[in-house]
Amino acid sequence: MSGPRRDWSDTTPLLSPQHYRHRGGSASAFSDRASSSFSGRRASASLEMAAAAVPAVPTRSVLLGVDVATGSARAGRLFDEDGKLLGSASSPIQIWKDGDCIEDLLTKRVIGRGQESGGRSVAFPGHPLGSGLTPDAAKELGLRAGTPVGTSLIDAHAGGVGVMESVAVPDPEAQEYDKEAICHRLVLVYGTSTCHMAVSCSKLFIPGVWGPFWSAMVPEYWLTEGGQSATGALLDYIIENHVASPRLANCAASQNISVFELLNKILESMVQDLNSPFLAALTEDIHVLPDFHGNRSPIADPKAKGVVCGLTLDTSEKQLALLYLATVQGIAYGTRHIVEHCNTHGHRIDTLLACGGLSKNPLFLQEHADIVGCSIVLPRESESVLLGAAILGAVASKKYSSLSDAMKALNAAGQGSSCIGLMTMPRNILFVIHPAKDLKGKKYHDAKYRIFRELYEQQLSHRSVMAQALA
DSSP states (O other): OOSOOOOGGGSOOTTOGGGEEESSSOGGGBOSOOOEEEOSSSEEEEEEEEBOOBTTBOOOEEEEEEEEOSSOEEEEEEEOTTSOEEEEEEEOOOOOOTTOOHHHHHHHHHHOTTOOSSOSOOOOTTOEETTSSOHHHHHHHTSOTTOOEEEOEEHHHHHHHHHTTOOSSOOTTOOSOOTTGGGGEEEEEESSSEEEEEEESSOOOOTTSEEEEETSSSTTSEEEEEEESOSHHHHHHHHHTSTTHHHHHHHHHHTTSOHHHHHHHHHHHHHHHTTOSSGGGGGTTOEEEOOBTBBOSSSOBTTOOOEEEOOOSOOSHHHHHHHHHHHHHHHHHHHHHHHHHHHHTTOOOOEEEEEEGGGGOHHHHHHHHHHHTSEEEOBSSSOHHHHHHHHHHHHHTTSSSSHHHHHHHHOOBOSOSOOOSSSOOOTTOOOEEOOOOOHHHHHHHHHHHHHHHHHHHHHHHHHHHHHHHHO
């Protein structure tokens, strides 16, 4: 972290009115009754607030989720009792202090001494800790002393809490909660890298995949966590290191759209120009193994390298679009490999739930649905990590009897039924993305997936040949 380090007390209160951007209402409408959760590593903090007690005016609960990084509180989101976004805020507060590790500093300041990290017990996510906020922490946050402080989660796991129950079509005739239903879902938290999270009722040991972890995300379920070390970062790398990147960026800026939107448009036009049977077929001669930063899952090989097969001397924007599409497909084949591997070892994943930056790219989503062969459910609220953090606060404040109840009440799928075309997804509406039913497309992706798997096997063979040469 650059710049001088500051104590917590040197910062602006997180709930200061000037930080908020609202979809109606005002920051001053909220009182200081809240629940929050903090943890070390990168954690998600969660707060629940109620409107100020005014005679003859009924109060309502408002949930605040905050994503706390090592150096700052990156962002906050306000949600109503149905889990709908009300407003947002961000604050560059710094919480590092000389001589303290972040876990001890946070714990001592927030819930007092005697509750330091590295304790002798393990608490479920959202479990209230200590006696709540200390007077000092409450004053700095603009909240009340004693406000419940709940056990928090790693940011990706909070994203799982914020999206796992976002089922597209709830069964109105279901008489009781099906504990197994959640075990058919895989949460994808897209960012610089991607986390793949599934839960199970029984303990499943899967080679090359992290876990199982008991109650690490959803209480009383075993968590399995796979991942890809570079996804958003890989797409940025591929685009920004291409000679056509500056021209593409200027063109996108002139149209007031993102580079990804422009690349998607170029690909759509190429389908027409080249009379391609479908968009994915544009990359029949380009294949990408996306292990540019090693393979986290399911091979767990940190020495794995990325491969691009099919390069030419073409430096046009169209060639960059093809390389971009092949990279998106390579990432999706990696997810297919993880899903197949997990299902082979006991999981029964048949639905994907996606959140994070890349989930806003319809081409990226459609390629994943087609390649993995599963529908992708997108949440109503795009900030699933922060909603998950807010849900932890709701549980810590005893608003809900369990995290599962809170998830069922506050998770929700987006509106709509399908994505028609690549650029028709409105920014404020989310969909369920279904796999294409074209058998030719399935046959095509099966062939490319076979090549994808062979690229790694060839890499192992090459590695062995060179090791023998240097022996």
